[in-house]
Amino acid sequence: MFQAHINVEYCNSVKSIKYICKYVNKGSDMAVFQIVQNSEQNNRNDEILMYQMGRYINSNEAAWRIFSFPIHERKPAVQHLAVHLENGQRVYFTRDSARKIASEPPENTTLTAFFQLCQTDSFAKTLLYVDVPIYYTWDKTRKIFQRRKQGMPEEGHPEIMKADTIGRVYTVHPNNAECFYLRMLLHEIRGPTSFTDLRTINGYLCQTYREACQRLGLLENDNHWELTLQEATLIASAEQLRELFAIILTKCNPSNPKQLWDAFKRSMSDDILYQIRQTNPELTIEFNDDIFNETLIRLEDKCLAINNQALVELGMPAPQRNAFSVLNYEITKEKSYNVNELLEYIAHNKPLLNDNQKKVYDVIMYRIINNTGGIIYLDAPGGTGKTFLLNLILAEIRVKKHIALALASSGIAATLMEGGRTAHSALQLPLNIAEQQFPVCKISGKSGRGQCLKQAKVILWDECTMAHKKSLEAMDRTLQELRKNSEIMGGALLILSGDFRQTLPVIPKSTPADEINACLKKSHLWSQVQILQLTKNMRVELSKDETTAHFAKILLQIGEDTYPTNQTTGLIELNSDFCNIATTENDLIDKIYPNFVQNYTNVEWLFQRAILATKNNVVDDINFNILKKIPGEERIYKSMDTMVSSEESVNFPTEFLNSLQVPGMPLHCLRLKIGSPIILLRNLSSPKLCNGTRMIVKQLSNNIIEAELISGKNKGQTVFIPRIPLISSELPFQFKRLQFPIKLAFSFTINKAQGQTLKYCGINLKEPCFSHGQLYVACSRSHSSRVTRGI
Numbered sequence: 001m002f003q004a005h006i007n008v009e010y011c012n013s014v015k016s017i018k019y020i021c022k023y024v025n026k027g028s029d030m031a032v033f034q035i036v037q038n039s040e041q042n043n044r045n046d047e048i049l050m051y052q053m054g055r056y057i058n059s060n061e062a063a064w065r066i067f068s069f070p071i072h073e074r075k076p077a078v079q080h081l082a083v084h085l086e087n088g089q090r091v092y093f094t095r096d097s098a099r100k101i102a103s104e105p106p107e108n109t110t111l112t113a114f115f116q117l118c119q120t121d122s123f124a125k126t127l128l129y130v131d132v133p134i135y136y137t138w139d140k141t142r143k144i145f146q147r148r149k150q151g152m153p154e155e156g157h158p159e160i161m162k163a164d165t166i167g168r169v170y171t172v173h174p175n176n177a178e179c180f181y182l183r184m185l186l187h188e189i190r191g192p193t194s195f196t197d198l199r200t201i202n203g204y205l206c207q208t209y210r211e212a213c214q215r216l217g218l219l220e221n222d223n224h225w226e227l228t229l230q231e232a233t234l235i236a237s238a239e240q241l242r243e244l245f246a247i248i249l250t251k252c253n254p255s256n257p258k259q260l261w262d263a264f265k266r267s268m269s270d271d272i273l274y275q276i277r278q279t280n281p282e283l284t285i286e287f288n289d290d291i292f293n294e295t296l297i298r299l300e301d302k303c304l305a306i307n308n309q310a311l312v313e314l315g316m317p318a319p320q321r322n323a324f325s326v327l328n329y330e331i332t333k334e335k336s337y338n339v340n341e342l343l344e345y346i347a348h349n350k351p352l353l354n355d356n357q358k359k360v361y362d363v364i365m366y367r368i369i370n371n372t373g374g375i376i377y378l379d380a381p382g383g384t385g386k387t388f389l390l391n392l393i394l395a396e397i398r399v400k401k402h403i404a405l406a407l408a409s410s411g412i413a414a415t416l417m418e419g420g421r422t423a424h425s426a427l428q429l430p431l432n433i434a435e436q437q438f439p440v441c442k443i444s445g446k447s448g449r450g451q452c453l454k455q456a457k458v459i460l461w462d463e464c465t466m467a468h469k470k471s472l473e474a475m476d477r478t479l480q481e482l483r484k485n486s487e488i489m490g491g492a493l494l495i496l497s498g499d500f501r502q503t504l505p506v507i508p509k510s511t512p513a514d515e516i517n518a519c520l521k522k523s524h525l526w527s528q529v530q531i532l533q534l535t536k537n538m539r540v541e542l543s544k545d546e547t548t549a550h551f552a553k554i555l556l557q558i559g560e561d562t563y564p565t566n567q568t569t570g571l572i573e574l575n576s577d578f579c580n581i582a583t584t585e586n587d588l589i590d591k592i593y594p595n596f597v598q599n600y601t602n603v604e605w606l607f608q609r610a611i612l613a614t615k616n617n618v619v620d621d622i623n624f625n626i627l628k629k630i631p632g633e634e635r636i637y638k639s640m641d642t643m644v645s646s647e648e649s650v651n652f653p654t655e656f657l658n659s660l661q662v663p664g665m666p667l668h669c670l671r672l673k674i675g676s677p678i679i680l681l682r683n684l685s686s687p688k689l690c691n692g693t694r695m696i697v698k699q700l701s702n703n704i705i706e707a708e709l710i711s712g713k714n715k716g717q718t719v720f721i722p723r724i725p726l727i728s729s730e731l732p733f734q735f736k737r738l739q740f741p742i743k744l745a746f747s748f749t750i751n752k753a754q755g756q757t758l759k760y761c762g763i764n765l766k767e768p769c770f771s772h773g774q775l776y777v778a779c780s781r782s783h784s785s786r787v788t789r790g791i
Helices: 014-024 059-066 098-103 110-120 129-135 177-186 209-215 223-235 238-251 257-268 270-279 289-307 323-327 329-334 339-352 355-369 386-398 411-415 423-427 448-455 469-483 512-518 538-543 546-559 585-592 603-607 616-627 646-651 654-659 774-779
Strands: 030-032 053-055 078-081 136-139 144-147 152-154 157-162 166-169 374-379 403-408 456-462 493-498 529-533 609-613 635-638 640-643 669-672 677-680 694-700 704-709 718-722 724-727 735-739 742-744 747-749 760-764 788-790
Touching: 078 110, 078 129, 110 129, 110 136, 110 144, 129 136, 129 157, 129 166, 177 209, 223 238, 223 257, 223 704, 223 718, 238 257, 238 270, 238 289, 238 718, 238 724, 257 270, 257 289, 270 289, 289 329, 329 403, 329 448, 339 386, 355 374, 355 386, 355 493, 355 529, 386 403, 386 456, 386 493, 403 411, 403 423, 403 448, 423 469, 448 456, 448 469, 546 774, 585 609, 585 616, 585 760, 603 609, 603 694, 609 616, 616 669, 616 742, 616 747, 640 646, 640 654, 669 742, 760 774
Parallel strands: 078 166, 374 493, 374 529, 403 456, 456 493, 609 747, 609 760, 760 788
Antiparallel strands: 030 053, 136 144, 152 157, 635 669, 640 735, 677 694, 677 742, 694 704, 704 718, 724 735
């Protein structure tokens, strides 16, 4: 249309800033030129002349500049906003005017004018400092804010006009502490009328702005962990309190854990004292060192289970027990399964194996009995009874007091296996494993976990297709070192199970080729893998329903890329034969969550359903829309965001860090109500609190959240979730977010849903699938077209 080359720069992420700023200001093209006659004398290479630089402007650019058309423009407008302490305005004067200026009050700044505006304007009382330029203009002459006369009317306030002007408060270095905290308050408190009002929190006048930030919960300090445990002592049992303290020790790195122990050791020991008094009713028994030592032993057991760390490594006093018992905690745990329960489980479930499962079972058990190491991969599409078979194999090994380790790539899959743990935490895999050439697991041969891996008869790894190929290679190197055996996996038998039709390893900013190259099939170890298959769909067999069979058939075609696609778009078109089609997002919500207000208190009803989407922003919108339907007060928890390197704090203001929505991290502003479902975003305490565990909020306190588990083998148990520090590696800089590691779970992403089973599943495809296996994963969460709805 324009018959010209038009360069449009879209600044879509923080990583683009440097490129954009440099590109739009680089100036005209430069050229090296020389005009000479064609002769041998002039053909000599004159380096000085060759380096003469000339400015070249073509005719189009010359005409543009002659007519004084703009070279570039910036939109929207940015209003700079002053920040200073009380009576800390900048004053400009000369030698001659110094006395006169000193005798007069200082001129208004945008900050003092904002305070004055909030004293007289009721609408301004509802605004943050940075929002004022949207509705008011700054009169530089009179030094006041005035309401806009042009623009779009504000919803609910037709007399108020708004524009797209952006307010930006000048940055302050953290070394200028009080001004830094004042600036932080201006981004949190609406409509302050003075500096004094700004540091008045809930009717209490704080002496400093730092104290005000502290009272608002905007700053992190060790007092936070003390308040967390104080709240927990009011509602948690001693066992739950020990579990919470173990999570704080292993995940939160408090600076003085011994002080926390001394303050709360009695509360953590209540149940032990009670048990001893019940056993010895004739004696008067009070708290003593023996009781506290037993508490420390139980606490250390939890820390070892969570992060393989003894208390002495965490800055705590070591319990009085021999080193042998600490070393063998992992081994004792893996050999402590109830034999009678295992025999009963085997006797009941082994006859239920179908022919296909029995064949796979016999092959695996033959290799276990004959101590034949190596790798087996069990290919198992959804509904073929993979988890049922794996649990039976685990029981067969454990009943003979052998060690069988159950690992999974996802937290949900780990909770479905007895004694299951996520592979990442159990193997201590490096966080940046994709960037390392020859990674190894961070496990010492002298540790309890190292001893456990040495003695393992078999290792099961479910949902292995989600793992990076370097995870498998790191495990191979580690087992060879630990077991002093150069055979593959150190001579141990590794059983991998999964479904390559599902999502592959997540590689940020990658191409499909990058994802495929990272999957296990591209590992040099794959050529030595024995492949077994489960093909018979048990859901179809048990239901005896033609609709379910048709659904399973199409689902397999989607997973194997044999389902017909649109010739024009290349996309799969789902019709009403496969799933019920919703017309709008609200229609989808109503179909998956019918009669919501009457049913949301039913835990089983909530657990059976969810809406899946491809991207987090779509998920967040759905969650917030449904949350509004829950009656009751909404509680807002704001994260504490800081730069890991304090030297970079001035370049990344707090409000910028607050605005970041990083995949896998909780939002800065977490909105919750009692009764809302939530999903865990981090492994806290395997196998009970794994990444992907779903819960229902039972109580909302200032520093802890009480929730009830609604998934996994610990379903129905009450847990307490603290804030934990989270550091993202997704950005070109590192920042820390202290927040509850959860998000609402009316809806979650398709990747997060892998391993989940839903009775009623909604699929929102307004944003299309963008990586291998996402559509297959979304559709395979339920078992029938009658309970699957899409938009």
